[in-house]
Amino acid sequence: MTIDRRRFLAALGGAGALLLTGTRDAAALDAWPDRARAVLPPDWAALRNRLGSRLLLPGDQDYPVERLGFNELNDGQYPAAVARCTSPADVQACLDVARGHGLPIAARSGGHSYLGYSVPNGGLVIDLRLMAQVQVRPDGTALVGPGARLIEVYAALAAAGRLLPAGTCPTVGVGGLALGGGIGVVARKYGLTCDRIAAARVVTADSCLREASPDSEPDLYWALRGGGGGNFGVVSEFTFRTEPAPDLTVFSLSYPSGSAAALAGAWQTWASEAPPELWSSLQISGGTPPGVRLVGCYVGDVATADTLLDQLASAAGVRPKTHQVLLKSYLDAMKYMAGCANDTIAQCHLVSEGGVLPRASFVAVSRMFGPDPVDAGRLAGLMAGHDGIDLLLDSLGGAVSDLAPDATAFPHRSSLASAQVYADTSAAGQQHTTDAVDAIRDGLAGLGATGAYVNYIDATLPDWGRAYYGGNLDRLQAVARRYDPDGVFAFPQSVVYG
Structure with missing residues (x-):
């Protein structure tokens, strides 16, 4: 998940990134499967007859804005067309016109694909x-x-007194987030976003509209819950199971310089043993020495949250230098975690959608911890001297671990935490930043964190298929071949190429 990360962290008084859902490596996007090479162009006029002005081609007035994804590093990608769909029938029409012409076809929910796969050149x-x-x-x-x-999902659910576990970034589209898993600030209490999918309507590569649920297309239903966006079809509607929305306690703490290793050691045990109501993110900022802070959310009262935070301080032997703990409504808590607590719902959108939030220019990668803590000194040491790079450790366990690794396509059920390595960068500094970020990623693997989160998709990740999907990869490949045998939705990190 991502927003203007610096804006978020400035609001909370630190540095780092958000949970999400750019092209760091241009060669990776050029490596689309051979079947994706253009042969004959589609009949765009026929699709224009169906969609009217909602089909945008190069030269159309709105194309320059609508072609863009979230990450500015992908701005060199120019889709042949952008089709703004309003119904499953529109999606079917797009596939009927474009299928078989050898060009990449991708669905876009929010445009936050790290590698820009949702805006294919x-x-x-x-x-x-x-x-x-x-x-x-x-x-x-x-x-x-x-x-x-x-932010729209949260606002609508809050108005009905309901909650859906999901991420912090207000501008992420719910589709991409849910299909890749959906790690969020109440995941330990209520599970991943994908765990809440009761059913989904899906347009598959043959333009068939299918209902995926436990009783209809069960293999497709299984794959959609964590198998990654873009692999199996275009979801046109989700049915989510929600929960009553309680008040939430949010917190943000910073710690003295030089305490990253102590906090990282204590936090891993504290986070894994905490009640499921507590979610936290330990954020280590690169530097000499690295900085460290903690943000999080507790499904309960301030007093209990404070007690739990005191336990962490005692275990680490380090007291926070700043300490903010606040009780908020569900919606206000989500706005706080999104870094737009003082904005209206309308403002918690990108500038291109009438809000105040800018796009970003960044590189980011991930790893997933195993069930056991890693060496805290070595972990903190990975960040030494890396100014401008942040390592975010988001706690898992609780309800996430209640399901077996093969119950859904999301395999990382026993993981102690997800790890995201994030850095803002310009295009000029992209390669240098990528090298540094990748080195930290590979250092995490050396500590035993060998998995990865598909929503933080990574162009240079070694053995990416197994890293994203673990033991579920073979079944996912079989599902993809069944529903898209001709590779209509193929892209460089499609499940079938894992």
């Missing part, structure tokens, strides 16, 4: 932004369009 973007409805039903389930931004 020379390809068709099936843009789902206009499919953003959020309808809460009397039984507590919610019908949600894939293009709904997280």
Whole structure:
């Protein structure tokens, strides 16, 4: 998940990044499968007859803005067309016109793909932004369009007194987040976003609209819950199971210089043994020495949260130098974690969507810890001297670990934490920053954190198929071959190439 990360951390008084869902390596995006090379162009006129002005081609007035993804490092990518869909029938029409012409076809929910896979150069973007409805039903389930931004989902659910576990970035599209897993600030209590998918309507590569649920297309339903966006079809609607929304205690603490190793050692045990109501993110900022801070959320009262935080301080032997603990409503807590606590819902959007939040220019990679703590001194040492790079450790366990690794496509059920390595950079500094970020990623693997999170997709990740999907890769490949035998949705890190 991501927003203007510096804005978020400035609001909380530190440095680092957000949980998400750019092209760091241009060669990786050039390595689209051979079948993706253009042969004959699609009949764009036929699709224009269907979509009208919602089909944007180069030269159209809105194309220069609508072609862009979130990461500015991907701005050199120019899709052949952007189709702004409002219904499953629109998606079907896009596939009927574009399928078989050898060009990349990708769905875009929020455009936050780290590698820009949702805005393929020379390809068709099936843009789902206009499919953003959020309808809460009397039984507590919610019908949600894939293009709904997280802040919109949170606001609509809060109005109905309901909650969905998801990420912090307000501008991320719920579709991409949910399909890759959906790590968020109440995950230890309520599970991942994908765990809350009761059903999904999916347009598959053959333009068939299917219902994926435990009783209909069960293999597809399994794959959609953590198998990554873009692999199996275009989801046109989710049915999510929601929960009553309680008040939440949010917190932000910073610690003295030189205490990163002590905090990292104590935090790993503290976080894994904490009650499921507590989620936290330990953020180590590169430097000499590295800095460290803690942000998080507790499903409960301030007094209990303070008691738990005192336990961490005692275990680490380090007291925080700043300490903020606040009780907030569910919606206000989500805004606080998103870094837009003082903004209206309308302002918690990108500038291109009428809000105040800018896009970003960054590189980021991930690792997933195993069930056991890693060496804290070596962990902190990975960040020594790396000014401008942040390591975010987001606690898992709790409800996330209640499911078996093969119960859904998301395999990292026993992971103690996810690790994201993040750095803002310009295009000029991209290669230098990428080398440094990748070195930290590989250092984490040397400590035993060998998995990776597909929503933080990584162009140079070694053995990426197994890192993202573990023992679920073979089944995912079989599902992808069944529903997309011709590779209509193929891209460089498609499941089938893992």
